[in-house]
Amino acid sequence: MTTPMRVQQTIRQLEAKGMNHSRIARELGLSRTTVVKYANKDDYSPRSGGSGTGRSLVDQGWADIVDGWLTADLRLPVKQRHTAVRVHERLVAECGFPGEYPSVQRWVHRWRVAHADESDGFAELEWAPGCAQADFGQARAVVAGVEVVTHFLAVSFPYSDMRCVVALPGETAECLCHGLAVVFEHIGMVPRVLVIDNATGAG
Incomplete structure (x- = not known):
């Protein structure tokens, strides 16, 4: 109606x-x-009778x-x-x-x-430009012809919805630092704020 x-x-x-x-x-x-x-x-004006795609x-x-x-x-x-x-x-x-x-x-x-x-636990967040989130994850990949579970570091920039992912051998502090260095070199900048999820391995 x-x-x-x-x-x-x-x-x-x-x-x-x-x-x-x-x-x-x-x-x-x-x-x-x-x-x-x-x-x-x-726009509250009446629609035209044309067949154009809105x-x-x-x-x-x-x-x-x-x-x-x-x-x-x-x-x-x-x-x-x-x-x-x-x-x-x-x-x-x-x-x-x-x-x-x-x-x-x-x-x-x-x-x-x-x-x-x-939404259970959902909260609308406002992110300023230059803020980033980093989190480890796992995915299946084929390495040397063998399917294995590999680790990766995902770095996202919520304001622009841009993200970068780096495959790593583990989830240690050394891996975190290396992954962040790769991402920052790739994008040519360092975020003003970095939020690390599940940071127990960050050291």
């Missing part, structure tokens, strides 16, 4: 006053998905697909959930989405803010 224009405008007005999406939904008797949908809608997540129904992926993510560990980059990649590859990444990034951010209390 189409949400009346006056209700759409009320959603925008309440958001502009600083009211969060959950409260707006309660006040107006709407679902939070509906509130996020119209809070994120910038680029808005709302206009072409892309939002329903993204909402489904993000809702399913709530049952997964945080590290296995979709990033905004991954959502955009899947929309383009699997659904033929013609839009740009920023529109997807904004939608994912708004959705997560609106659904933060539904």
